[in-house]
Amino acid sequence: MTSPQIEIQLIAAVVAVACAIPGVFLVLRKMALISDAISHSILPGIVAGFFITQDLNSPLLILLAALTGVITVVLVEAIQKTGLVKEDTAIGLVFPALFSIGVILIAKNANDIHLDIDAVLLGELAFAPFDRLLISGMDVGPKSLWLMGGVLIITVVLLLLFFKELKISTFDVGLSSAMGISPVVMHYGLMSVSSITVVGAFDAVGAILVVALIIAPSATAYLLTSDLRRMLWLSIGFGVFSAIGGYWLAHILDASISGSMTTVLGIVFLLVYLFAPKKGLLSVLYRQKQQRTEVSLITFLLHLNNHSEETERHINHLTEHINWQTVRAKTVLELALKNNMITIANDIVSLTEKGTDFTNRALEYIITNKDDRIEHMKDDFFLFRG
Helix, strand or coil, rough: CHHHHHHHHHHHHHHHHHHHHHHHHHCCCCCHHHHHHHHHHCCHHHHHHHHHHHCCCCCCHHHHHHHHHHHHHHHHHHHHCCCCHHHHHHHHHHHHHHHHHHHHHHHHHHCCCCCCHHHHHHHCCCHHHEEEEEEEEEEEEEEHHHHHHHHHHHHHHHHHHHHHHHHHHHHHHHHHHCCCCHHHHHHHHHHHHHHHHHHHHHHHHHHHHHHHHHHHHHHHHHHCCCHHHHHHHHHHHHHHHHHHHHHHHHHHCCCCCCHHHHHHHHCCCHHHHCCCCCCCCCCHHHHHHHHHHHHHHHHHHHHHHHCCHHHHCCCHHHHHCCCCCCHHHHHHHHHHHHHCCEEEEEEEECCCHHHHHHHHHHHHHHHHCCCCCHHHHHHCCCCCCC
């Protein structure tokens, strides 16, 4: 690998980690779309900062852009609190207006200045290694790497200092207030960090990839765990993997680096969405199928418990009178036999002692509804476990 290739991947990995940390809390707070709003609405802050300093490298651009991001959040919440529109509608009203203001300012006053709207939106990581940071004439590396490295250090330090406060205010606002932790301070602190992160990554990766790196890894991790610490680590891992994997995909296809990284993020999310052990689509469908079979089993056992005559307990009765299809009847019978709840002799089905016990407890649950869940019955009788 060449030096620029290493630097591009390093920048992408640092950006991914820096975006993943606030992204986890935004996803948990159901505020993921606010990152999209911030990534677009900070444009007028960047333009205003340039008009004041006439220097694209001035730190004032970052400060004003971050301030614009916070203003975006304030405006969204102000509109939402009126009760006339929902949050997604408020976001859709605010950020196009602010972004359009930035575009108009560029078009009217900075046509001859290097403020490329396409680069702002899409980014171009391939050019990041060429923008070098010089200290006393010595080349110390790409500016984007140092900038995002600084943002990442600040983010990690703040996370370590306020992890407990962020955790409590994210999951229980009432408890947070009772413990003396201001939810408002935590909220706007998170929004400020998110704004600074977006601004820092703006020039290198563009607004679209920033949104993808904030939302996609965190949403993917959320499908795999309910533990906050583990979710943070998984989100960071998915982000870094997608950043580096996306770079090599772009290298193979000779395509956009940012576009390829976003594509890998989408593929990773899709795979987890389908195959996650607990929340994956296939797992959910399988559990729903199990539940339908369990309901059919309980129905069948209750039927046997209420009828002593052999004609009502004949195997063919399942399809002839209960109107079950052959496959469904076979599945229910196999599950009952597997769990030793019935015996079959001369095609006549009889309840075992275990089956009678299960049926009586199921009937008691149905009549009294004493428990909130019936899951403990499946644990006791090992349904679907042999």
